[in-house]
Amino acid sequence: MANITIDGKQVTVKDGITIIEAIDQVKTELPRYCYHPGLSIAGNCRICQVEVEKMPRTVIACNTRVAEGMVIHTQSAKAKESQQVVLEFLLANHPLDCPVCDQAGECKLQDYYMDYGLYDSKFNEQKVKKTKKAVSIGPTIMLDQERCILCSRCVRFGDEITKTHDFGIFNRGDHAELNIYPGQELNNKYSGNVADICPVGALTDKDFRFKMRVWYLGSQESVCPGCSRGCNIKVEYEKSRPYHLKNERVMRLKPRENMDVNKWWMCDEGRYAYKSIDQNRIQKLISKENGVSSEISWQKALEKIAGLLKNAKPSSWAVLASPQYTNEELHLKKKLFKDQLKWTHIAFYAPGQEGSEDNFLIKKDKNPNSAGAAQILNLNGAADMTPVIEKAKRGELEGLIIFGHDLEKIYGAETLKLIRQKVKTIIYEGTNNNPTSAVADMVLPGVSYAEKEGTFTNFEGRVQRIRKAVEPIPGTLPTWDFLLNLSGLLGLSYKALRPEHIFEDLAKDNQAFQDLNYKKIGHQGMVWNKK
Amino acid sequence: MNRAILNQLDVEAEKVVAKYDQKKAATLTLLHMAQDKVGYVTPEIEAWVSKWTEVPVVHVHEVVTFYSMYHKKPAGKTHIRFCTGTSCALGGYEKILSHLKKKLNIQNGEVTKDGKFSLEEAECLCACECAPMMQVGDKYHMDLTEKKVDQILDAHK
Ligand code: SF4
Ligand code: FES
Numbered sequence: 001m002a003n004i005t006i007d008g009k010q011v012t013v014k015d016g017i018t019i020i021e022a023i024d025q026v027k028t029e030l031p032r033y034c035y036h037p038g039l040s041i042a043g044n045c046r047i048c049q050v051e052v053e054k055m056p057r058t059v060i061a062c063n064t065r066v067a068e069g070m071v072i073h074t075q076s077a078k079a080k081e082s083q084q085v086v087l088e089f090l091l092a093n094h095p096l097d098c099p100v101c102d103q104a105g106e107c108k109l110q111d112y113y114m115d116y117g118l119y120d121s122k123f124n125e126q127k128v129k130k131t132k133k134a135v136s137i138g139p140t141i142m143l144d145q146e147r148c149i150l151c152s153r154c155v156r157f158g159d160e161i162t163k164t165h166d167f168g169i170f171n172r173g174d175h176a177e178l179n180i181y182p183g184q185e186l187n188n189k190y191s192g193n194v195a196d197i198c199p200v201g202a203l204t205d206k207d208f209r210f211k212m213r214v215w216y217l218g219s220q221e222s223v224c225p226g227c228s229r230g231c232n233i234k235v236e237y238e239k240s241r242p243y244h245l246k247n248e249r250v251m252r253l254k255p256r257e258n259m260d261v262n263k264w265w266m267c268d269e270g271r272y273a274y275k276s277i278d279q280n281r282i283q284k285l286i287s288k289e290n291g292v293s294s295e296i297s298w299q300k301a302l303e304k305i306a307g308l309l310k311n312a313k314p315s316s317w318a319v320l321a322s323p324q325y326t327n328e329e330l331h332l333k334k335k336l337f338k339d340q341l342k343w344t345h346i347a348f349y350a351p352g353q354e355g356s357e358d359n360f361l362i363k364k365d366k367n368p369n370s371a372g373a374a375q376i377l378n379l380n381g382a383a384d385m386t387p388v389i390e391k392a393k394r395g396e397l398e399g400l401i402i403f404g405h406d407l408e409k410i411y412g413a414e415t416l417k418l419i420r421q422k423v424k425t426i427i428y429e430g431t432n433n434n435p436t437s438a439v440a441d442m443v444l445p446g447v448s449y450a451e452k453e454g455t456f457t458n459f460e461g462r463v464q465r466i467r468k469a470v471e472p473i474p475g476t477l478p479t480w481d482f483l484l485n486l487s488g489l490l491g492l493s494y495k496a497l498r499p500e501h502i503f504e505d506l507a508k509d510n511q512a513f514q515d516l517n518y519k520k521i522g523h524q525g526m527v528w529n530k531k
Numbered sequence: 532m533n534r535a536i537l538n539q540l541d542v543e544a545e546k547v548v549a550k551y552d553q554k555k556a557a558t559l560t561l562l563h564m565a566q567d568k569v570g571y572v573t574p575e576i577e578a579w580v581s582k583w584t585e586v587p588v589v590h591v592h593e594v595v596t597f598y599s600m601y602h603k604k605p606a607g608k609t610h611i612r613f614c615t616g617t618s619c620a621l622g623g624y625e626k627i628l629s630h631l632k633k634k635l636n637i638q639n640g641e642v643t644k645d646g647k648f649s650l651e652e653a654e655c656l657c658a659c660e661c662a663p664m665m666q667v668g669d670k671y672h673m674d675l676t677e678k679k680v681d682q683i684l685d686a687h688k
Contacts (some may be wrong), residue, residue: 165589166589168590169593180589310639
């Protein structure tokens with residue numbers, strides 16, 4: 001342990017850490033470009049200058065280790081002057097066209113100029129222009145060489161995180177430019193992260209570029225539903241200009257730091273999967289009667305379903321739950337269908353849907369809550385939907401409630417056709433249109449993960465919260481809300497008003513969730529109690 | 532063609548790499564070896580060096596573009612580096628350089644039509660005491676005059 005002083009505050013920190021790490025621990029502001037806690041130290045941008053008493057010159061905080069008794073100043077005149085001078089150099093060849101740069105608003109050059117710069121430019125020379133302006137370097141990223149400050153974060157990301165060695169800095173001095181190897185393209189499963197870590201507008205995300213100024217964005221913490229890792233994310237949505245991009249609300253996803261799950265990163269597959277939140281959504285509650293479809297109210301639909309379920313023989317109906325749903329929703333499904341109605345045909349696992357996997361973040365189970373589903377529904381190894389489907393095909397089922405699954409995708413169009421013929425009533429609940437919703441007798445519009453509260457349990461048993469970023473589309477209802485209402489009509493009275501209450505009930509009901517609550521789960525999740 | 536040359540160089544490369552503690556230390560040497568044979572550094576050479584040194588090819592390319600003594604495009608059979616440093620300027624290199632350019636009929640960075648010479652204007656080559664000077668191939672020629680330049684060129688024809 002080392003006792004040091006940062007801006008007059010005495011702190012004890014671990015031996016051998018760098019000054020910048022100590023500064024971050026006490027949450028003091030210090031500018032930085034090349035330093036990133038997830039990458040090796042480069043120490044090339046020089047902006048993180050601090051004054052250390054008894055040292056003749058200011059030093060860079062990211063590459064100087066703390067030592068016993070060090071007295072560090074981040075705000076002294078000497079430190080500030082150094083920071084300012086370095087910034088002036090960094091901006092020497094940088095274009096001054098922030099109004100047309102997409103990074104504006106989240107650019108560290110802009111921010112630091114306002115915080116640490118504010119000098120009058122002494123630079124009379126011509127700026128050295130770099131060769132490549134706004135070129136595509138792969139499916140996801142655009143490169144603008146003249147905006148690059150050569151911090152080498154992207155280079156190190158390629159070398160150390162993805163090991164794909166994409167970027168290099170070519171030529172030298174004023175002419176040094178960042179690029180990928182000639183003739184190659186940036187195409188790896190984590191490429192989007194380089195736009196996040198690039199502190200300036202040199203690497204921008206094609207998907208987001210010029211879609212919206214960042215100051216119009218709202219941001220909400222959530223968890224990526226793309227696979228069972230459950231990377232922590234921020235859902236960034238259009239906040240204040242509803243007339244802009246009318247039917248698109250979610251603008252982008254960004255990774256959110258969680259050292260136990262995804263560190264600072266997320267994969268491209270997850271990053272760009274947000275489009276289904278705003279596209280191809282089921283928006284109307286449709287009920288078919290004698291071959292005629294009509295739109296009905298939730299009230300009517302609930303009564304109708306309650307009527308059907310009241311009279312249903314427990315063994316002649318089946319429910320296909322899904323690991324795409326929250327713990328709370330799965331808990332309500334269990335309570336209603338298993339405990340209350342005593343149905344025996346309950347399943348959630350869709351066979352053959354595994355995707356690719358790597359030894360970094362991506363898991364082959366593309367569901368965010370398989371662990372939760374297995375734990376809550378407790379089907380003793382009978383989670384596979386196939387036996388239910390076989391039963392349906394043989395005409396042994398009268399009714400089928402499907403949550404989110406597209407049977408055509410899993411079992412093929414023929415099977416779906418056959419099931420349609422053999423099963424009298426098919427009720428579909430989900431967010432997006434698909435061939436299964438198209439043939440259902442009743443289609444209930446649900447809400448996406450960005451429009452509701454709840455928790456997912458990742459593959460390691462970490463229970464993590466998703467939060468509502470945008471309001472549900474009018475006419476849609478969160479599944480937990482629908483299930484609460486339906487349970488009420490079927491004589492199962494609940495005092496729950498919100499997912500948080502449902503979770504409390506789940507915690508009482510299920511050993512694995514014991515002692516957990518929303519407050520404890522917090523922003524970083526918590527591992528459940530399962531032994 | 533390059534492939535065949537590089538295959539021949541493999542034997543030597545193995546010896547070079549063995550000399551160093553770390554394979555990556557052999558990068559510069561291997562680049563020079565291959566450039567000497569091929570004339571300039573091609574993408575194949577970069578890949579070959581990358582294979583031997585285990586330095587990712589993009590970083591080999593960084594090295595190649597960093598140093599001015601690696602040619603990124605074909606050079607003439609004889610490469611001339613003409614010093615344009617301060618001492619050579621004081622010594623009046625400008626007249627000699629324009630004479631050389633006229634004689635070869637090329638500008639800075641170009642190769643003569645017959646492929647025999649290429650010209651590169653260089654910063655100080657560290658021979659100020661005998662300015663003006665130029666480097667032809669590996670050899671320094673000093674205290675240049677127009678006549679001297681003619682003789683040197685003739686000798687290399
Ligand atoms: S492109 Fe961005 S991340 Fe990469 S070196 Fe330049 S400024 Fe740094
Ligand atoms: S952040 Fe310390 S030198 Fe770049």
